[in-house]
Amino acid sequence: MICNGCYKEVKEGYCLSCRKKLFDKVNVPSILLFDAPKSNNLQFYQEHSKRLSISGVQLKYSLRLENNRLELCENKSQYILKPVPPSKQLEELNDAPENEHLTMQIAEQLFGIETAANGLIHFKDGFPAYITRRFDVQPDGSKYMQEDFAQLTNRTKDTHDESFKYDGSYEEIGLLIKRFVAAAAPALERFFKLVVFNYIVSNGDAHLKNFSLMRIDTGEYKLTPAYDLMSTVIHTPLESDTALDLYKDDADSDFYSTYGYYGRENFMELAGRLRIVEKRAARIIDQFPANQKQIGAFVHRSFLSEEVKEKYISNISDKISRIRQ
Numbered sequence: 001m002i003c004n005g006c007y008k009e010v011k012e013g014y015c016l017s018c019r020k021k022l023f024d025k026v027n028v029p030s031i032l033l034f035d036a037p038k039s040n041n042l043q044f045y046q047e048h049s050k051r052l053s054i055s056g057v058q059l060k061y062s063l064r065l066e067n068n069r070l071e072l073c074e075n076k077s078q079y080i081l082k083p084v085p086p087s088k089q090l091e092e093l094n095d096a097p098e099n100e101h102l103t104m105q106i107a108e109q110l111f112g113i114e115t116a117a118n119g120l121i122h123f124k125d126g127f128p129a130y131i132t133r134r135f136d137v138q139p140d141g142s143k144y145m146q147e148d149f150a151q152l153t154n155r156t157k158d159t160h161d162e163s164f165k166y167d168g169s170y171e172e173i174g175l176l177i178k179r180f181v182a183a184a185a186p187a188l189e190r191f192f193k194l195v196v197f198n199y200i201v202s203n204g205d206a207h208l209k210n211f212s213l214m215r216i217d218t219g220e221y222k223l224t225p226a227y228d229l230m231s232t233v234i235h236t237p238l239e240s241d242t243a244l245d246l247y248k249d250d251a252d253s254d255f256y257s258t259y260g261y262y263g264r265e266n267f268m269e270l271a272g273r274l275r276i277v278e279k280r281a282a283r284i285i286d287q288f289p290a291n292q293k294q295i296g297a298f299v300h301r302s303f304l305s306e307e308v309k310e311k312y313i314s315n316i317s318d319k320i321s322r323i324r325q
């Protein structure tokens with residue numbers, strides 16, 4: 001079988017390298033000791049997670065490693081567990097956990113984007129869930145200070161409205177990275193690559209709260225590993241291509257006003273505004289068409305349903321044709 005973390009051949013569960021990243025080498029089985037949340041066991045879930053956080057329709061649960069097994073917990077959580085979301089309005093929801101796992105793995109393995117450690121896991125009753133390790137928790141349990149870009153730009157429900165996290169641009173995030181991050185140039189290139197990546201994989205939900213800075217031991221700020229990456233268009237087909245504008249008035253650009261979507265020149269313009277060297281920006285963009293086949297191979301190896309695999313690949317090929325030289 002293949003590893004539930006990185007898709008490499010393995011006897012069972014997770015390979016050694018994924019065990020190291022996710023569980024500090026502890027041999028954690030890829031099947032949980034409890035069932036997925038459903039109407040007859042909600043009490044069990046509520047007892048163990050008094051502070052359920054609902055971001056959109058996705059429920060998240062906290063887990064902690066206790067005696068080599070993962071358990072639901074209220075505090076001192078080390079992992080976040082995302083089961084199949086309980087919505088009837090979205091499409092292909094049974095594939096949501098694997099969509100996120102696959103997209104995170106493509107980001108890391110094919111494009112070298114630093115991501116939160118993650119994997120697929122199953123409940124006792126067979127339902128899948130996405131599991132990710134919290135990067136803000138230090139080995140001794142204390143937490144790194146972390147702020148997302150809604151916080152950093154002082155946007156809340158009260159100052160703006162319900163859609164506050166969609167109100168902004170990637171240029172704005174980039175300019176703040178420049179201001180706060182000591183090693184700004186590499187951080188900006190990383191950020192730019194992530195913005196292009198999200199476009200290519202059709203992640204239309206990369207909003208202000210899906211990018212964060214954290215303060216490391218030296219007191220400096222750095223961009224956190226990437227998280228919440230998935231091909232959201234699989235579940236919300238009518239969603240716009242990006243959660244935020246690339247930059248102010250980008251819709252007036254020649255390319256956008258001609259085609260109605262972003263093309264290579266819009267991403268190059270964003271890079272220019274962030275003072276990323278033109279050649280380097282072009283090289284970042286060109287990585288995506290150059291790896292199109294490899295992306296397809298990853299998708300085929302994944303645990304997605306055949307139908308969703310086809311959709312995933314066809315969306316990628318559309319997006320790549322838009323940014324190709």
Ligand SMILES: [Zn+2]
Pocket residue numbers: 003004005006007008014015016017018019
């Ligand atoms: Zn692995």
